[in-house]
Amino acid sequence: MRRFKRTLVAVAVAVTVVSGTAGWVTGNAQVAVTGAPPGAAAWRAEGLPDPVTSGPGQVARFFAGLSEARRTDLARRHPAVVGNLDGAPVALRYAANSRSLKADGRLALAAPGRQILAFDPRGRGQIAEVYGDLGAAEHVAVVVPGSDIDAGTFDRKSDVYGTPAGMAGALHRATGRRAAVIAWAGYTTPVGVGVDAASGALAEAGAVRLGRLADGLDATGSPDPVVFCHSYGSVVCGLAAPRLDASDVVVLGSPGMRVSSVDELDTRARVWAAKDPDDWISKVPHVEFAGLGHGADPAEPSFGARRVPAEDAQGHTGYFAPGTESLRTFAAIAEGEL
Structure with missing residues (x-):
């Protein structure tokens, strides 16, 4: 009984703590597009x-x-x-x-030179943008963001490296612009803190869309991508993993992938994990109970993921900041050098 109570407390904490990239506010229930x-x-x-x-x-x-x-x-x-x-x-x-x-x-997103791969105005808006030459690149990466991301926050000017555009742009530059990188905000993300962020419902819908994106890349002749999954985006990637046509899955600042180990992901992709010492995601209890919480910490050695060094990244959204060891390692993975 004591262990059961501890689990309930942990889940309650998870509901109040888990968020994606920006919102320390009560979450509003979202309906997946x-x-x-x-x-x-x-x-x-x-x-x-x-x-x-x-x-x-x-x-x-x-x-x-x-x-x-x-x-x-x-x-x-x-x-x-x-x-x-x-x-x-x-x-x-x-x-x-x-x-x-x-x-x-949305004239800014339609500006000359921008390569918008997807745009769905329904709900809060979903969007995907390509950095580089997707048709000719020998290496392709996909960035899957976490909570509080939509068409309006896709490339906001504040907290740049917590946005899909900021993360993808930094990765593209770090590869010497050799890899094509897709900033993929193609699913309905949770808003703020609430049950949406602690449950897998929105991630399940996102996993289907992410799998179809990867299949589309394969159908148009692109190589299998390296998929980078930030925060709640790692829940999406965990649920997509068994059918995701990817060479590598890299999770960063992850609240969990809804499994207890790499083996349970049932994927042929190599799995990597990064978590910096001052990322608040460490305060999230890594439990899953009654559909809430996302399970084991992928950054723990027992999970079985390959480690990405991230000691010099700062906070929850600093993994793609220029000059960090995490970004250098991400670029090496994206280019097939590791």
């Missing part, structure tokens, strides 16, 4: 591949059979579908999303 992108009904009405039931491989084969003029026409008339369709040609998605962003009034 899932299903077909906006405009799917008109797309389906033309007999085009169903965005939900057609896998990225099928999508890639469909577009491969079209003329350039037909592809351009579909992107012009159905930008919200083409822009979010894993397996569609990357350059076509950039063009479609630029059109959607301009129509939505």
